[in-house]
Amino acid sequence: MQANKAPQIASLYVGDLHPDVTEAMLYELFNRIGPVASIRVCRDKINRKSLGYGYVNFHNFSDAETALDTLSYTNIHGRSCRLMWSQRDTGSRKTSNSNVYVANLDKNIDNKALHDTFSVFGDICSCKVAADRLGNSYGYGFVHFETAEAAQDAITKLNNMEVGGKRIQVCLCENRKDAQNSNGASDFTNLYVKCFPEHWTEETLREEFGTFGSLTGVAVRTDGQGRRCAFVNFEHHQDAKECVKVMHMKDMRSPDEHSQDEEVGTDGHPLTRLYVQRAQPKAERERMLKSQYAYDAAIKNKKSISLYIKGLQENVRDESLRSMFEPFGQVLSATAPVDSNGNCRGFGFVNYATVEEATKAVSQMHLKVIDGRAIHVDLAESKQDREARQARAHQRFAPPMRPMMGMANRGKFPMGPTMGPMGMNKPGPCGMPNFANPVSFPGRPTRQLHYKICFGLLTQLSRHFSACNPQAYGIYIYIYV
Numbered sequence: 001m002q003a004n005k006a007p008q009i010a011s012l013y014v015g016d017l018h019p020d021v022t023e024a025m026l027y028e029l030f031n032r033i034g035p036v037a038s039i040r041v042c043r044d045k046i047n048r049k050s051l052g053y054g055y056v057n058f059h060n061f062s063d064a065e066t067a068l069d070t071l072s073y074t075n076i077h078g079r080s081c082r083l084m085w086s087q088r089d090t091g092s093r094k095t096s097n098s099n100v101y102v103a104n105l106d107k108n109i110d111n112k113a114l115h116d117t118f119s120v121f122g123d124i125c126s127c128k129v130a131a132d133r134l135g136n137s138y139g140y141g142f143v144h145f146e147t148a149e150a151a152q153d154a155i156t157k158l159n160n161m162e163v164g165g166k167r168i169q170v171c172l173c174e175n176r177k178d179a180q181n182s183n184g185a186s187d188f189t190n191l192y193v194k195c196f197p198e199h200w201t202e203e204t205l206r207e208e209f210g211t212f213g214s215l216t217g218v219a220v221r222t223d224g225q226g227r228r229c230a231f232v233n234f235e236h237h238q239d240a241k242e243c244v245k246v247m248h249m250k251d252m253r254s255p256d257e258h259s260q261d262e263e264v265g266t267d268g269h270p271l272t273r274l275y276v277q278r279a280q281p282k283a284e285r286e287r288m289l290k291s292q293y294a295y296d297a298a299i300k301n302k303k304s305i306s307l308y309i310k311g312l313q314e315n316v317r318d319e320s321l322r323s324m325f326e327p328f329g330q331v332l333s334a335t336a337p338v339d340s341n342g343n344c345r346g347f348g349f350v351n352y353a354t355v356e357e358a359t360k361a362v363s364q365m366h367l368k369v370i371d372g373r374a375i376h377v378d379l380a381e382s383k384q385d386r387e388a389r390q391a392r393a394h395q396r397f398a399p400p401m402r403p404m405m406g407m408a409n410r411g412k413f414p415m416g417p418t419m420g421p422m423g424m425n426k427p428g429p430c431g432m433p434n435f436a437n438p439v440s441f442p443g444r445p446t447r448q449l450h451y452k453i454c455f456g457l458l459t460q461l462s463r464h465f466s467a468c469n470p471q472a473y474g475i476y477i478y479i480y481v
Contacts, residue, residue: 010037010064011086015053016111016128017041018077023054025076030056033070034063055086073112079135080111084126097148100155101173103217105129106164107137117163118143122150139202139219142173169216185278189216189240192279193230195271197252205230212246213239231279240278248276304332305358306380307350312336313371314343325350328364329357349380 014026023039030036041054058064072083102114109117115127122145129141145151151172159170193205200208202218209215214235222228234240253260253272262270269275280288309321322334329352336348352358358379366377381389 010058010061012056012058012064012068013053013084013086014056015082015084016079017050017052017054017081018079019050019052021050021054021077026054026056029071029074029076030058030067033058033067035059073110073115082111082126082128097172098145098151099173100143100145100151101140101171102143103140103169104166105137105139105141105168106166107139109137109141109164111141113164114141114143118145118154118158121145121154121157122147138221140217187237188278189235189237190231190233190279191240191243191276193232193247194228194275195252195265195269196228196230196274198228202230205232209234209243209247212243244276244278247274250274250276305352305355307352307358307361307377308347308380309350309365309375309377310347311373311375312344312346312348313373314346316344316348321348321350324370325361325365328352328361329354 021041023041026039026041027036030039035058037057037059039054039056042051043049044051056067058067068083068085071081073080075081100118105114109129111127111129114129115124118124118127124143125146126144127141130138132138143151143154145154155170155172158168160167162168191209193209196205200220202220205218205220206215209218209232212234215232216235217233218230220228220230232243234243249270251258251273257272262272265271307325312321316336317338318334318336321336322331325331325334332351332353334348334350337345339345350361352361362377362379365375367374369375
């Protein structure tokens with residue numbers, strides 16, 4: 001008899017239910033014990049799919065106790081259900097001083113077998129073997145005793161004992177918040193392994209990794225896409241550290257396969273080489289991935305400003321190009337393409353986050369002499385955008401056709417002064433365009449940025465032109481803009 005003390009309500013928790021189990025199925029099973037007051041299978045609020053657990057309420061406490069003793073671990077729709085008293089106090093469920101973790105279980109041990117093994121040490125509130133959706137055991141489980149004394153007694157007498165042909169490890173279950181602070185970079189013992197051969201099993205992993213030190217646990221997992229990974233836990237940190245140093249990036253190809261190209265996964269790691277690194281807690285891994293995705297998104301974001309640089313020397317690389325432009329702001333990326341000989345192809349791209357940083361870089365670096373060669377810095381454009389802009393400029397600034405001799409001007413051609421390029425309003429001194437009031441382009445940030453950069457360049461280049469020669473200055477504006 002499972003001697004759990006009944007609470008003030010005759011309510012039972014039913015766990016590990018199959019997704020297809022309904023209230024009618026549970027009513028048919030539990031109503032045989034005694035009158036059932038109500039039954040509820042908890043479901044998702046949106047898709048209404050079963051969450052895998054429910055509650056059965058009896059009118060009498062004696063009927064609930066009988067159901068708890070006789071129907072625990074009953075097979076319902078192909079799964080062994082788990083019964084316990086419904087506890088509304090979450091604090092009692094989350095106490096770790098009476099919750100025991102059992103590792104290295106034989107795959108044939110189910111919930112009932114684990115309960116029968118540990119029930120001799122005291123009353124059990126809950127007992128569960130972790131399994132996948134098909135019911136296959138993961139090789140570990142949890143036993144929640146009513147008292148901390150019973151849990152310590154079970155740990156003392158069953159730890160490193162052989163159960164079902166395998167030597168199990170029994171210890172207190174760590175709180176999730178406390179576990180997040182464990183396995184840090186300075187004292188880790190748990191390793192995450194992937195990209196190992198398909199024929200490797202847990203025993204193979206024990207043989208391969210056991211040469212570096214004593215192991216406390218090995219587990220192989222397969223996700224929903226069929227990808228396999230493993231966790232290997234060492235007893236000492238130095239053994240785990242030495243294992244990472246030796247086993248990470250170990251080539252798993254046979255001698256005949258070395259001539260073939262290595263296939264690379266989505267994370268950039270070669271699929272033919274072992275990946276062995278410290279196992280990260282979920283919160284830490286999410287922070288790292290969030291930071292990486294944010295960085296990648298910033299690079300791919302259309303609002304970021306990319307500059308095109310040409311006139312670079314052959315020895316320029318990505319790092320040196322980044323160092324040139326970092327004084328003007330945060331460089332999201334810097335790329336200097338190379339040819340088949342490994343030499344720079346003479347141009348590159350630098351990506352900034354803001355317009356101000358890009359404008360400052362253009363004004364300071366354009367026509368600057370570096371290693372005896374003047375570099376040209378401009379706004380990067382795609383080939384389609386560049387051709388479209390050149391076509392618009394050609395249509396806008398092409399000289400108008402003059403009327404043929406003898407034909408009167410019937411208003412087809414402007415006779416007076418027209419507006420300058422980019423919609424500039426009034427000409428400045430000596431006929432030069434007026435840049436005092438920059439023109440905005442609503443809805444066209446790229447064009448507006450191009451105008452800002454051109455304006456900064458023309459301000460510097462104006463000193464090279466004489467005020468008495470406005471035509472040359474005006475012609476340069478038309479061509480550049």
